[in-house]
Amino acid sequence: MNKANKQRDQYTYRLTWSEEDQEHIGLCAEFPGLSWLAASPEEALAGIRKLVQDALRDMASNGEDPPQPYAVRAYSGKFLVRVPPDVHRMLSIQAAESGVSLNRLVSSKLS
Structure with missing residues (x-):
């Protein structure tokens, strides 16, 4: 080939x-x-x-x-996402109520 x-x-x-x-x-x-x-x-x-x-x-x-x-590209597993402040607040509350970090909550929503 x-x-x-x-x-x-x-x-x-x-x-x-x-x-x-x-x-x-x-x-x-x-x-x-x-x-x-x-x-x-x-x-x-x-x-x-x-x-x-x-x-x-x-x-x-x-x-x-x-x-x-x-x-074949290398990925760090990190990227920045900007969201409106009210979405950030809502996600933070959901994370706290679920007993997980904001990062874990958002990662699970993206999976």
């Missing part, structure tokens, strides 16, 4: 239906500007994978770094 194929296979793909186009759409999270329309989900997936492979080859020939696949 060549490098472009290996890289391509590490990316995050999604298939969805387009009511407007009456076709399936293949998408790649790491390449948000790319999509592929096809009559079947299998063809949409094959099409977007080929398109990503072509993009990777073009990037390599131009000396560009490809996006790092989400699957």
Whole structure:
């Protein structure tokens, strides 16, 4: 398996239906500007994978770094979320009433 194929296979793909186009759409999270329309989900997936492979080859020939696949990125488990003060108050009260930290309450709601 060549490098472009290996890289391509590490990316995050999604298939969805387009009511407007009456076709399936293949998408790649790491390449948000790319999509592929096809009559079947299998063809949409094959099409977007080929398109990503072509993009990777073009990037390599131009000396560009490809996006790092989400699957191999390191995550700290921390991110900042801003909410209105009344939501913060409500969540703090819920956490206190449940006997857990605000962090644990919000984490469980996001899970």
